[in-house]
Each structure stands twice: as C-alpha cells, then as structure tokens.
Amino acid sequence: MxxxxxxxxxxxxxxxxxxxxxxxxxxxxxEKPHAAKEGQSYKLLSKSNCRYTSGICDMENGEFKIKFRSENLTNNKLELSLTSAFPLEGIKVALVDDPEQSAKPLDMQSNSKDGKNWSINLPAPASEESWLRVAAQADGVVYYGDTQTAFVKYETLLSDK
Structure with a gap:
C-alpha cells in the first residue's frame, strides 16, 4: 500500500x-470587527463573573467595557456602582423579576466629572432569578444588555430578614 x-x-x-x-x-x-457608528445600538455581553455571587459583573462589546459592583445596604437596599472604560453620556438600569417583564428604567447618577463612574441605590432583588437591564450611551452610541442578578451578594440580604 x-x-x-x-x-x-x-x-x-x-x-x-x-x-x-x-x-x-x-x-x-x-464577522469583521468594525467601529461603533453613531446612532446605532449594540448588545453588551455578560461575562462569566455575572453568574456568581462575587459582587462584580463585567459587560462588554469589543473595546466598550463596563463593570458593576454591588454593595448591600440596610433595609433591603442595594447600592450599584459602575465603572466604564469610556466616558458615558448617561446610563439607565432596571431590575425585573421575570425576563419577560418590563420595568421603568432609572437613571444612574454620575460620581465623576469624566463620566466614567456612576452609582444608584435600588431595592434589593427579590431572588437570584431577578434580572438587571442596562442601557448606556457613549459618543451617540447606545449599548444595551441584561444579566441575572446572581452577582449580588445575597448572604447579607438574607441575614437582614
């Protein structure tokens, strides 16, 4: 042979x-990578740390990256802070218990003049199956995404009850 x-x-x-x-x-x-075009919207992908109770959740689309950090406050309140790689013009978040449910989005408040640090106080999520919806605007481009709220530390939330 x-x-x-x-x-x-x-x-x-x-x-x-x-x-x-x-x-x-x-x-x-x-698909060829391309620069974000003004007036368009792009989906943010949740990184793997959003699935664990680490208190941190990263979302990104190419070079655009945002990082959520959660801190539990008293009376079932949650402080959600955000750090962005790029200056943001505005960001809205909403907590929903069901992915099919709609909720009124709330504006996060800027903590810095450069527009890279934001925060908001929210009611604590009802369960680990709650969803966090995000819409951020930078340079005329809207980035949106959602993730489950499993990254929020629930140990202190349960001990408050």
Missing part, C-alpha cells in the same frame, strides 16, 4: 488542504 506514490502524496497533501480550508472558511464567513 505504501509503495504506491499516489497514496503517499495524498497522505501528505490532505492534512495541508484541510488546514487551509479551515482558515479560509473562517476568513470568508466570520
């Missing part, structure tokens, strides 16, 4: 062609 030169050439060429086809398909079909 290995004395046939056609089989030997096929065994050498086939892996090379498969690697070229793999990268060629990726290059032809993948």
């Amino acid at each position: 290995f004395k046939n030169k056609h089989i030997i050439i096929a065994l050498l060429v086939a892996p090379i062609l498969s690697i070229i086809a793999y990268f060629g398909t990726d290059l032809a079909l993948s």
